[in-house]
Amino acid sequence: MSRSGQMEHETLIEMSATTDGEDANGPFFETNSNVDSDNPGISEIDKHHQSKDSVFFRDGLRRIDFVLSYTDDPNKETDKKKAERRKEFESNLIKTGLELETEDKKESESGKIYFIKIHAPWDVLSTYAEVLGIKVPIKENDIDPPRENPLDCLLKPFKLPNHVMYPEPDYFTAAFSKQKQELFLINDQDTFFSPATRNRIVYYILSRCPYGTEEGKKKFGIKRLQNNGTYTSAYPLHDCQYWKKAKEELCHNERFTLYTQWAKFARFYKEQPLDLIRKYYGEKIGIYFAWLGYYTEMLFYAAVVGFFCFLYGWITMDDNLSSKEICSPDIGGQIIMCPLCDKTCEFWKLNTTCEPSRYSHMFDNVATLFFAIFMGIWVTLFLEFWKRRQARLEYEWDLVDFEEEQQQLQLRPEYEVKCTQKRKNPVTQEIEMVMRRSAVNFFGKLFLCWMSIVFWISLIIASMIAVIVYRLAVYAAFASIMENNDALRPVSSLLTPQLATSVTASCLNFIIIMILNFLYERVAIWITDMEIPRTHLEYENRLTMKMFLFQFVNYYSSCFYVAFFKGKFVGYPAEYTYMFNVWRNEECDPAGCLIELTTQLTIVMAGKQIWGNIQEAIVPYVLNWWGSRKARNNPEDLYSRWEQDYDLQTFGPLGLFYEYLEMVIQFGFITLFVASFPLAPLLALLNNILEIRVDSWKLTTQFRRPIASKAHSIGVWQEILNGMAVLSVVTNAFIVAFTSDMIPRLVYFYAYTENMDSRMSGYINSSLSFFDVVDFSNNSMPIENEMNITTCRYRDYRYPPDHGRKYLHTMQYWHILAAKMAFIIIMEHVVFLVKFFVAWLIPDVPSEVKARIKREKYLTQKILHEYELCKWQEKLREKSNCAEAARQVFASKGKVQLSAAM
Incomplete structure (x- = not known):
C-alpha cells in the first residue's frame, strides 16, 4: 500500500x-x-x-x-x-x-x-x-484461449470439473x-x-x-x-461445514467443494483447484500450494530416474567383483584386518563385512555419477520452469505490480506504534513517521541478536560433537561385544559395528535435532520481534534467514560429518588420530562410508517427514476433538458457526512459513546428498503426495479460516533454493570423489590393473595396506592375540613395513588424490555450464503472458481514457446547455425591456 x-x-x-x-x-x-x-x-x-x-x-x-x-x-x-x-x-x-x-x-x-x-x-x-x-473486473477477457493439447484426453482422469478449476470467468482487471x-x-x-x-x-x-x-x-x-x-x-x-452444504442460498459452499474435490486423500491423483484455493484462502496460500504441487510434479521425473539408478545397482549387486572378493573365503577370508578399537578389540577377517559390502554397491556404482549430474541439471530446470509458472500466476491473479506498490510499503502496526519522528520519504516526497533508533540501542540489539544466533549455532555444533563422541565410544563397545559374543556372530554379518553405531547415532542425532528445533523456534521469533522490522515482508525475510540458517546447520551437520570428515582423519595403526586425545577417530567400512551416509540420510529425512505429518495432522485433530467434545454428543444439534470455528486451531501468520521451511529442508536432502541415495527423490515424492492432502485437509477441516493476504511469489525462499542448487553441485561432486569408492576403482581400472581379462580383479588387495603388529603403540595393541597375528591390513595406500619409505603414502594415493581433484573441477564446470545455459535459454516470463499483460494495460488505459473523455464531454454539454439557457433568458429579458420602452 x-x-x-x-x-x-x-x-x-x-x-x-x-x-x-x-x-x-x-x-x-x-x-x-x-x-x-x-x-x-x-x-x-x-x-x-x-x-x-x-x-x-x-x-x-x-x-x-x-x-x-x-x-x-x-x-x-x-x-x-x-x-x-x-x-x-x-x-x-x-x-x-x-x-x-x-x-x-x-x-x-x-x-x-x-x-x-x-x-x-x-x-x-x-x-x-x-x-x-x-484489482477488480473491468472487462471480460477477449483473448482467444490456447489451443487444446491433443494429449488432454489422456490426462482426463487427472482433471477436475471446470466449475471447480475455474470458479470465475477470466476478466481484465484494474485498481x-x-x-x-x-x-x-x-x-x-x-x-x-x-x-x-x-x-x-x-x-x-x-x-x-x-x-x-x-x-x-x-x-x-x-x-x-x-x-x-x-x-x-x-x-x-468458514462459509459452511466441510462435510455438507449450507442451507442458505446466498452461501457459496466453497469449503465443501474444497473438501470433496481437493482435501480428500482419495483425490491424491487429481490436479489442484488453484483458482478456488486462491479465491477462498487468498493469494499467499494459493501460491504455496501452486509451488508445492509443481515441486511434487517435477519430483516425479527425478524419482523415476533415481529409481532406475537404484534398480541398476540392485541388479548388478551380485556381479560386483569387489564385493565378491570381500565375500570370498579364499580372498576376504584370508585377509586379517587390524583391530577396530584400541586394546579390547581383536583382529578380524575381511569377509565378515560381506553383506554391507554387497549392499553398498546398490548406492555406489556408475549410475551414481550419472544421477548426480542429472540432479544438477534437474534442479536448474525445476527453478527455471517454476519462474515461468509463477509469472503466469502473477498475471492470472493480478499480482504483477503488487510487491512494489503495496507489500514493501505496508507498515507493521508494531512498527507504527514506535514511530515518534517525522521524515520526508525520498520516493513519495511525503512526510511520514519513522521510528527513532539511537546508536547505542540499535547496536546493542544487533549485538544481542547475532550473539544469540551464534550461541545457538554453537550449541548445534556442540551437540554434533557430542554425537561424534558417542559414535567413537559406542563404536569400540559394539566392536568388542560383537567380536567376543558368540550369540551375536550370526547377526554380525548384517549388523556390523559400523552400521550399528551409525543407526543408533543417527536416531540420537534426530532426537537432538527435534529438541533444538523446538527451542530455537521460539528464540528466533523473540529475536525478530525485538528487531521491530518495518514491514511484514521484512519481518518474514529476517525470520526466514534466521530459521533457515539454524535448521541448515541442525539438519545437515551430521550428514556433512559422515560425508566429508568420517574416515578422512584416521591416521594409521602406528599413529592413530584421537579426538581430545581420548577417543580414536572412526574408520570407514572397507567398502566405503557411502552406505553410512545413506543410513544417516534415510533416518533423518524419513524421521523428519513422519514427525512432521504427525504434528500437522494428528495433533490438530486431537486438540479439536478435545475442544469440541461437548458437541459430539449430538452432532445434529450444531452450535453456532462462530463457535464451531472458535474451537478450531489457529493458522497464524507464520503458518505458511513452517510449511515452506519443511519443504526447503527436504529440498536440501534430495539435492545436497542425492549422490549417496538415489531413492531420496522417490521418498520425497511419496511424502509430498501425502503432504499436499494433509495440508489441504488440516486447512479445510482442522483450522480456522486464515486471514486472506497477498503474495506475488514464494519470496526469499526462491533465493534460498537458488543458493542450495549451486551448493548441491559442489557437495555431490565431493561425495562422488571423496565419500564413494568410484574414483579409486577407476584409477585402479585404468592405471594399476594387471589382469586384462578381469580388470577389477585384485582391487581389494590393492586398496589395503600392510602393518606389522610390532609397531603398535602400547595404547593400540590388542590385549589378546589368539591367532598369533604378525601382520594385519588396514584401508589406506601406504608402503609396507619392509619398504624403505615405511608407512608413507604410495604413488597410487597421490594419483587417486589428483584424479579426485580433477573430477571435482571437471564435474562442477560441466554442470555449471549446462545450468547457466539452460537458465539463459528459458525465459522467466512466457511470451504469451507478456502479450496478455500488454493487452490488459492497453485496454485499461483505453477504457480509462474513454471514460475521462466521456465525462469531459458531458461537462462541456452541461456548460453549453447552461450557456444556451442563459442566452435564452437574457434574450427574453431583452424583449420584455424593449417592449416596455416602446
Whole structure:
C-alpha cells in the first residue's frame, strides 16, 4: 500500500473520531439503529428463526466478515480495564463504518464467551478497496484461449470439473476507484468482493483501529488487544461445514467443494483447484500450494530416474567383483584386518563385512555419477520452469505490480506504534513517521541478536560433537561385544559395528535435532520481534534467514560429518588420530562410508517427514476433538458457526512459513546428498503426495479460516533454493570423489590393473595396506592375540613395513588424490555450464503472458481514457446547455425591456 493510502486510512479514523458518531451516520458511515446502552454500537436485534450454521447477521442479509471473542468477569479490576478498551475500540470500529452485532455469553455453548460479529457494508469495502489498490473486473477477457493439447484426453482422469478449476470467468482487471464505479462489472454489491477480500479489508481496519492513548502515544490494533487478553481471538468464518452444504442460498459452499474435490486423500491423483484455493484462502496460500504441487510434479521425473539408478545397482549387486572378493573365503577370508578399537578389540577377517559390502554397491556404482549430474541439471530446470509458472500466476491473479506498490510499503502496526519522528520519504516526497533508533540501542540489539544466533549455532555444533563422541565410544563397545559374543556372530554379518553405531547415532542425532528445533523456534521469533522490522515482508525475510540458517546447520551437520570428515582423519595403526586425545577417530567400512551416509540420510529425512505429518495432522485433530467434545454428543444439534470455528486451531501468520521451511529442508536432502541415495527423490515424492492432502485437509477441516493476504511469489525462499542448487553441485561432486569408492576403482581400472581379462580383479588387495603388529603403540595393541597375528591390513595406500619409505603414502594415493581433484573441477564446470545455459535459454516470463499483460494495460488505459473523455464531454454539454439557457433568458429579458420602452 502506498503512503498516501495509509494517510487516507488515518484521516478516516481521525475524522470519524472527532465527530463523536454524529457525522458518521451520513452517506458513508452507517451504524446499527438498535444500540445497547452498555455497549454502544452493538446491535441487539431480536433473533429470527435462523440456522445455527448461518454465516449472516440475525437479519439473514448482512454477511459476517469477521468475529471477535472475549470473556469477562466484572468483579476483577483487570477485566474492568479490558472492558473500557473494548468499549472504545468497538466505538471506533463503528465510527469507521463497520457494523457490529453481539452474541451474549448466555447464548454460547460454554456460557462464558461473548462473540462480536462484524459486517463491512459496501461504502467501507469500496473505500478501503481503493486504499489497498485491490484489482477488480473491468472487462471480460477477449483473448482467444490456447489451443487444446491433443494429449488432454489422456490426462482426463487427472482433471477436475471446470466449475471447480475455474470458479470465475477470466476478466481484465484494474485498481478499484470509488468515483468510477460504473467502469467495473458490478452486478451485485453484496457479492462483488469475495469473502477473502472482505475479511482482508476488515482485518486491515482492525489492525489499525485505535483504542486509547498512553503517555501521549496512540494504542491501536487487534493484535495488541489479543496479546493483553482484551480479546481472546479474532478470525473470519468458514462459509459452511466441510462435510455438507449450507442451507442458505446466498452461501457459496466453497469449503465443501474444497473438501470433496481437493482435501480428500482419495483425490491424491487429481490436479489442484488453484483458482478456488486462491479465491477462498487468498493469494499467499494459493501460491504455496501452486509451488508445492509443481515441486511434487517435477519430483516425479527425478524419482523415476533415481529409481532406475537404484534398480541398476540392485541388479548388478551380485556381479560386483569387489564385493565378491570381500565375500570370498579364499580372498576376504584370508585377509586379517587390524583391530577396530584400541586394546579390547581383536583382529578380524575381511569377509565378515560381506553383506554391507554387497549392499553398498546398490548406492555406489556408475549410475551414481550419472544421477548426480542429472540432479544438477534437474534442479536448474525445476527453478527455471517454476519462474515461468509463477509469472503466469502473477498475471492470472493480478499480482504483477503488487510487491512494489503495496507489500514493501505496508507498515507493521508494531512498527507504527514506535514511530515518534517525522521524515520526508525520498520516493513519495511525503512526510511520514519513522521510528527513532539511537546508536547505542540499535547496536546493542544487533549485538544481542547475532550473539544469540551464534550461541545457538554453537550449541548445534556442540551437540554434533557430542554425537561424534558417542559414535567413537559406542563404536569400540559394539566392536568388542560383537567380536567376543558368540550369540551375536550370526547377526554380525548384517549388523556390523559400523552400521550399528551409525543407526543408533543417527536416531540420537534426530532426537537432538527435534529438541533444538523446538527451542530455537521460539528464540528466533523473540529475536525478530525485538528487531521491530518495518514491514511484514521484512519481518518474514529476517525470520526466514534466521530459521533457515539454524535448521541448515541442525539438519545437515551430521550428514556433512559422515560425508566429508568420517574416515578422512584416521591416521594409521602406528599413529592413530584421537579426538581430545581420548577417543580414536572412526574408520570407514572397507567398502566405503557411502552406505553410512545413506543410513544417516534415510533416518533423518524419513524421521523428519513422519514427525512432521504427525504434528500437522494428528495433533490438530486431537486438540479439536478435545475442544469440541461437548458437541459430539449430538452432532445434529450444531452450535453456532462462530463457535464451531472458535474451537478450531489457529493458522497464524507464520503458518505458511513452517510449511515452506519443511519443504526447503527436504529440498536440501534430495539435492545436497542425492549422490549417496538415489531413492531420496522417490521418498520425497511419496511424502509430498501425502503432504499436499494433509495440508489441504488440516486447512479445510482442522483450522480456522486464515486471514486472506497477498503474495506475488514464494519470496526469499526462491533465493534460498537458488543458493542450495549451486551448493548441491559442489557437495555431490565431493561425495562422488571423496565419500564413494568410484574414483579409486577407476584409477585402479585404468592405471594399476594387471589382469586384462578381469580388470577389477585384485582391487581389494590393492586398496589395503600392510602393518606389522610390532609397531603398535602400547595404547593400540590388542590385549589378546589368539591367532598369533604378525601382520594385519588396514584401508589406506601406504608402503609396507619392509619398504624403505615405511608407512608413507604410495604413488597410487597421490594419483587417486589428483584424479579426485580433477573430477571435482571437471564435474562442477560441466554442470555449471549446462545450468547457466539452460537458465539463459528459458525465459522467466512466457511470451504469451507478456502479450496478455500488454493487452490488459492497453485496454485499461483505453477504457480509462474513454471514460475521462466521456465525462469531459458531458461537462462541456452541461456548460453549453447552461450557456444556451442563459442566452435564452437574457434574450427574453431583452424583449420584455424593449417592449416596455416602446
